[in-house]
Amino acid sequence: MDPNPTIIFPDPNDAESRGLVAVGGNLSVNQLLEAYRHGIFPWTVHPVTWWSPDPRAIIELDGFHMSRSLLGVIHRGPFVVTRNKAFREVISNCAVPGPKRRGVWITREFIDAYTKLHEQGHAHSIECWQDGKLVGGIYGVAIGRFFAGESMFHRVSNASKVALYYLVKNLRERGYALFDIQMVTSGTQALGAVEISRREYLQRLEKAVKQACRF
Numbered sequence: 001m002d003p004n005p006t007i008i009f010p011d012p013n014d015a016e017s018r019g020l021v022a023v024g025g026n027l028s029v030n031q032l033l034e035a036y037r038h039g040i041f042p043w044t045v046h047p048v049t050w051w052s053p054d055p056r057a058i059i060e061l062d063g064f065h066m067s068r069s070l071l072g073v074i075h076r077g078p079f080v081v082t083r084n085k086a087f088r089e090v091i092s093n094c095a096v097p098g099p100k101r102r103g104v105w106i107t108r109e110f111i112d113a114y115t116k117l118h119e120q121g122h123a124h125s126i127e128c129w130q131d132g133k134l135v136g137g138i139y140g141v142a143i144g145r146f147f148a149g150e151s152m153f154h155r156v157s158n159a160s161k162v163a164l165y166y167l168v169k170n171l172r173e174r175g176y177a178l179f180d181i182q183m184v185t186s187g188t189q190a191l192g193a194v195e196i197s198r199r200e201y202l203q204r205l206e207k208a209v210k211q212a213c214r215f
Contacts, residue, residue, distance in 0.1 A: 037143060037209050
């Protein structure tokens, strides 16, 4: 018997008002992929809870907004930017609460589970380095032409925004169709985040996950 059976999720359109879809299951690679393919993500571990909020926040890849100050930072190039060079370090840093970041939901179980996703080619990170030290980054899950941004962090001013800029640039160049960020924050709204209905999101997701794409 499989010690970590994959549960079949109910239709997220039928989720309760806060977006809770299901309780139970596990954080195995198969379970996580099944969830993301259906517009669902986990939020807690004991027990595992699965969510699909309405409305849903996304960043339209042609609507990413860069302020003059951010453009100046990018042009000055104070960071060395890499891709998939330090995934576990990025998610571990995202788990540390900061003044504008609540990372307490990213537990050791989440770190281990998403690192396994990364090792199997389903989760990715963008890193920003300064003087050889990791000072910012962002990570998320990719399926087909869909990318779900999970969390980002910075240790130096603007490092997370620069990581996000290079993530969006990569998604554009690779031909991604949907960039999910789950919920709008004041920071992401300034960068072009918008809300769409869960129904529209799920329709777009269904098409995006069926189309092959490299990260």
